[in-house]
Amino acid sequence: MEARQAEIAEGQVIVYAQDECHLLWGDTTGYVWGRRNEKTGVPIQNIKQRQTYYGALNLYHRDFVLMPHDGGNSKNTVAFIKHLQNLNPDKKLILIWDGASYHRSEEVRTYLNQVNEDLEEKNWKITCLLFAPNAPEQNPVEDVWLRGKNFLRKHFYKNKTFRQVKRCFSDFINQQTFDFNKIDWYFKKFHNLYRKTI
Template sequence: MSRIGESEEEIREGGVVVLMEDECHLLWGDTSGYIWGRKNEKVGVPMTNERERQTYYGAVNVLTGEFHVLPYDIGNGANTVSFVRRLEEIYEGSRIILIWDGATYHKYGEMRRYLEESDGGLNEKDWKVTCMLFPPYAPDQNPVEEIWRKGKNFLRRHFYENKTFGDVKESFLNFLTEQIFSFPKLEAYIS
């Protein structure tokens, strides 16, 4: 993460923003809570709409802990570019260092074309968006995974409040957008 270290002063002054990104797939079944039953007796809980699914793109600002989340129908190149454009709008006037996993739609196709169009001809230090990858097979390195976990745990604790999948999606989104996140994984990147 040497590019982050090289930009530390600009990060603190706001000229460069470091964001960590990930996608989450919320399923109707993610709201299931726990129930008590008799020992050695199977307890059945009927589920409806098991196939209902919502994809979210989320990025956390490493310096401030602010979390940006948007719903999409699927994780793909077009939606990745759409989310990155939204981040550029939010941080207009700042360069962005975006750290994420190695999903193909992060590295190829529409995203690659977008970066070539956006940053083509500029020196690397002047790129509007610089993309960096977490190590392969290391989801524990991405603090956004912890944010998704907190959101799903919130849903499980409040499962009784959500009667429809629309309620679940609204509850999840409200929980994630109403707070600032702070935990050691974030602080480790900017010390």
């Protein structure tokens, strides 16, 4: 990405770290204070209830895009890519994600080939890069999910239904601008230099 510093700083290229999160009723369970040698119950109505979220963290401006889906799969991955394109019309996108099978599926590759058809690689509208295999610590979106789930655990008593859990999780994430030190791994060399000029 160093070769594209100016384009990124000028907003012509948007760089996202991307990941999926599977939110469960059980994610609201945390530790609470109670009397010694006495069990404290935390009510959970249906631990099997589940919501998948697709998320993308803009590694330059540090804002976050969150989108609920019914699962992680090829169809929803293409839908999320289209959503990012709609948010950034006439921009080139770089997506950095893990090696999930649906990221590499025929449906996703077909869509990327259609979008980038007949373009040289340097002019692709969407470029996908992989994090190292089995290295979730490289992806700052994992830290976003962790913060969201920790917030749920601290406020478990407010959410009596899974609908409330989902709303609490998405409201928390949508109100944040994330500024992890991990993001500097990608832009530390030039972020401050270019930010001053725009």
